[in-house]
Amino acid sequence: MPPPVAIAFSGVQKWFGTNHVLVDIDLTIATGEVVVVIGPSGSGKSTLIRCINGLEAVQQGTVVVGGKRLTATGGELAAIRREVGMVFQAFHLYPHKTVLENITLAPITVKRVLRDQAEREARALLERVDLPEKADAYPAQLSGGQQQRVAIARALAMQPKVLLFDEPTSALDPEMIAEVLDVMKALAHTGITMVVVTHEMGFAREVGDRVIFMDAGRIVEQATPQQFFSAPGNPRAQLFLSKILAH
Amino acid sequence: MDWSVLGENAGALAQGLLITLEVSALALLLALVLGVIVATLRVAPSPVLRRIGTAYVEFLRNIPLLVQLFFLFFALPSIGIRLDAFVCGVLALGVYTSAFVAEAIRSGIAAVPTGQLEAGLSSGMGYATAMRLIVLPQAIAKTIPPLGNTTLNLIKNSSLVSTVSVLDILGTANLLGARSFQYVPMFVGAAICYLILTLPTAFAVNRLEKRYAR
Numbered sequence A: 001m002p003p004p005v006a007i008a009f010s011g012v013q014k015w016f017g018t019n020h021v022l023v024d025i026d027l028t029i030a031t032g033e034v035v036v037v038i039g040p041s042g043s044g045k046s047t048l049i050r051c052i053n054g055l056e057a058v059q060q061g062t063v064v065v066g067g068k069r070l071t072a073t074g075g076e077l078a079a080i081r082r083e084v085g086m087v088f089q090a091f092h093l094y095p096h097k098t099v100l101e102n103i104t105l106a107p108i109t110v111k112r113v114l115r116d117q118a119e120r121e122a123r124a125l126l127e128r129v130d131l132p133e134k135a136d137a138y139p140a141q142l143s144g145g146q147q148q149r150v151a152i153a154r155a156l157a158m159q160p161k162v163l164l165f166d167e168p169t170s171a172l173d174p175e176m177i178a179e180v181l182d183v184m185k186a187l188a189h190t191g192i193t194m195v196v197v198t199h200e201m202g203f204a205r206e207v208g209d210r211v212i213f214m215d216a217g218r219i220v221e222q223a224t225p226q227q228f229f230s231a232p233g234n235p236r237a238q239l240f241l242s243k244i245l246a247h
Numbered sequence B: 001m002d003w004s005v006l007g008e009n010a011g012a013l014a015q016g017l018l019i020t021l022e023v024s025a026l027a028l029l030l031a032l033v034l035g036v037i038v039a040t041l042r043v044a045p046s047p048v049l050r051r052i053g054t055a056y057v058e059f060l061r062n063i064p065l066l067v068q069l070f071f072l073f074f075a076l077p078s079i080g081i082r083l084d085a086f087v088c089g090v091l092a093l094g095v096y097t098s099a100f101v102a103e104a105i106r107s108g109i110a111a112v113p114t115g116q117l118e119a120g121l122s123s124g125m126g127y128a129t130a131m132r133l134i135v136l137p138q139a140i141a142k143t144i145p146p147l148g149n150t151t152l153n154l155i156k157n158s159s160l161v162s163t164v165s166v167l168d169i170l171g172t173a174n175l176l177g178a179r180s181f182q183y184v185p186m187f188v189g190a191a192i193c194y195l196i197l198t199l200p201t202a203f204a205v206n207r208l209e210k211r212y213a214r
Helices: A045-052 A074-082 A099-110 A115-128 A144-156 A174-188 A201-207 A225-230 A235-245 B004-008 B010-042 B047-061 B065-079 B085-110 B114-122 B127-164 B169-180 B183-212
Strands: A005-016 A019-030 A034-038 A060-065 A084-087 A162-166 A193-197 A210-215 A218-223
Touching (some): A019 A045, A074 A084, A115 A144, A174 A201, A201 A225, A210 A235, B004 B010, B010 B047, B010 B085, B010 B169, B047 B085, B065 B127, B114 B127, B127 B169, B169 B183
Parallel strands (some): A034 A193
């Protein structure tokens, strides 16, 4: 029996003004799958994953996450978002709160977890992202790589079934990319469903179950990393790979 | 020049200072309440509400305060609405200043990156919770410097109420100066009275700014 469906797009169309940013998207992601979305900038990758937690609304078609259809209404949308964590390119940690408060804020206010328990769990998560000593620091006191690891811990604190990563290493200095990728690789083996927009081909190759290549708002190729990197079928994908793997 | 008039009239000036303080405090309260409401309109999801907020701000901040004050005091009685000079002063000053308060708060909210709201929403918070716990605390910090300026301007602008016969600092100094022909000491005295109100305010704003600068 195939694993249950975590995320399903069917017949999705989205426009920003007259710009058709998502075109005929049909996509099914299984529970526990690690899907890597790649493609040139402006191809719709970020918009695609922002539709999974309703930060963007689609104009046609449906997006179903964990069996629930994403609609534009407040309460239900918030309920779906509790199950879907997101890690952003620019971290978006709360600058007026400590690392520990950043991680415990949603569990305490949204899930009504008691403060003691939330803090215990937050410290355990900080161990997991290898930053146990930073609990009382403010985000501005951390390096980019440390901030992104805190952001991952913050997303995990809600114990989501799905984790979305929107170019999580694109804003980082090269020497900090590895520390974030290491955390993400460890996560990929825990059975959580991950959708990762990235330019890190090493990551895609190592832990991706499937690679999706997007161009001009369409999914133009889907393959296992082995297939995709050795013999991409789509000419745009071939061109893209030749450009980024050449150096 | 006879500086002794200053000493003789210190009580009257102190009384004027109290009136200025009352007008300013009441007008500031009014401006903050109206300003928060209008700022909420300015960032509301509904375009109609946003337009109402914009119209309010642009209308009030682009008409001189003195014109608004004269309208309340001299024009309204001719259509049967007669308000006390003090009340006219508080209303005109408060409503006029509310446009600047609304702008300060709106720009504070706008200065918080949208990613902050998105991070809150993504963790399952509703819009109101994310605004309250994440966006507004950061917006308030960014709002302190412009609100401080607005408050200082309000205190200084309150001197206009002397034109409609309120005996605030300037009204008292002007009256006593005319009576004694000792304008220099009286206006120096008035300037000192205003500094007694504005300098501590400026100092407090600087303190707040440092405390919230994170």
